[in-house]
Amino acid sequence: MKLQPQQLDAHLKQGLASVYFISGDEPLQLQEAADAIRVAAQTEGYSERQVMHVEPGFDWNQLLAEASALSLFAEKRIIDLRMPSAKPGREGGAALKAYTQSLPPDTLLLIQAGKLEGSARNSAWVKALDKAGVMIQVWPLNAGQTQQWLDRRLRTAGFHPDRDAVQLLSGRIEGNLLAAAQEVEKLRLLHEPGPLSADDVVSTVTDSARYTAFEMVDTALQGNHAHAVKMLQGLREEGVNEVPILWTLSRDIRLLTDYTELQAQGENPDRALQSAWRNRHGLLKQAARRLTMETCHALLAQCAQLDAVTKGQAAGNSWDGLLQLVSSLSGKKLFSELKINF
Secondary structure (H helix, E strand, O other): OEEOHHHHHHHHHHOOOOEEEEEEOOHHHHHHHHHHHHHHHHHOOEEEEEEEEOOOOOOOHHHHHHHHOOOOOOOEEEEEEEEOOOOOHHHHHHHHHHHHHOOOOOEEEEEEEOOOOHHHOOOHHHHHHHHHOEEEEEOOOOHHHHHHHHHHHHHHOOEEEOHHHHHHHHHHHOOOHHHHHHHHHHHHHHOOOEEEOHHHHHHHHOOOOOOOHHHHHHHHHOOOHHHHHHHHHHHHHOOOOHHHHHHHHHHHHHHHHHHHHHHHOOOOHHHHHOOOOHHHHHHHHHHHHHOOHHHHHHHHHHHHHHHHHHOOOOOOOHHHHHHHHHHHHOOOOOOOOOOOOO
16 A cells, blocks of 8 residues: 555554555655654554664575564564665565565564665565555655645644745755754744744744844845945854845845835835834835835845745855845945855
8 A cells, every 4th residue: 555654644543554665765754754653563562673774695584584483572573674775686575575475463564765766666576565565655845845844844843834934944944854854843942832934933043143134134224234244244154044044135125125116106105014013114214215116126136036046046156146135235236247255
């Protein structure tokens, strides 16, 4: 029986199969699926575990011998078979097929393997494992799936994230689910359960830095170019990721664009600031007096271009781009072709 990783928890609540075959090249999903199976098995009384590593020269007769051996204390047991290459060879394939044809009682076989190549999916041993138990293939997630995964992970941790928070985290971890799990754990330690905004994420990301992205943007809005650039340099030196910095800049540039557009149309521009904290209205209005609508549109276009750079979808240096944005926002123009390295 084939299952998706997200279907495993529901399956385990209904009872255990005799065989689980997990394969793939995304380490966190692979690890957590195996952990979930082991925990469920221990809950059901599987108290013994025999770990076997398939390495060059591995004797597949060990698997069959272990399957036929009686438990020392007549207890339920797990045979934990680690097969990094997902290529057991002819001897291994025959042994796995033979195992499924005579399943030992009170024994759960858990196989963790690397990516299963297309040519192997129709092999006799794979079909035998699929028929005898549960087969789970783990794939790297695309951008949309990563955001769904993050949303589920955050909610499991007790948060109620908004869309911006999920998107910001997704851009920061760049598809690395191990890094994502660490970010969620950090948020869990630093924030109370409940609503989670993108601002909360940015605060956590820069929590240990001497400067924060918020402070740097506020300094740029004040027109203090030299100090804003110094703060940007500090964030870079302390290893702060570019994505939350860009998000913070883009948010305020978008507000300024809306503000100057309404102003040009003869309408009340304060409507554009409804989503901003009231104590920042004066700062944003101060910047709007310096920046024209055309400048704001150009800055917003730079944000979009820089977003593509940070995602690897366009060529360029993301820190050079952030320097250009901060400088322009603070009222100092730099040549677009200039490359500056801190």
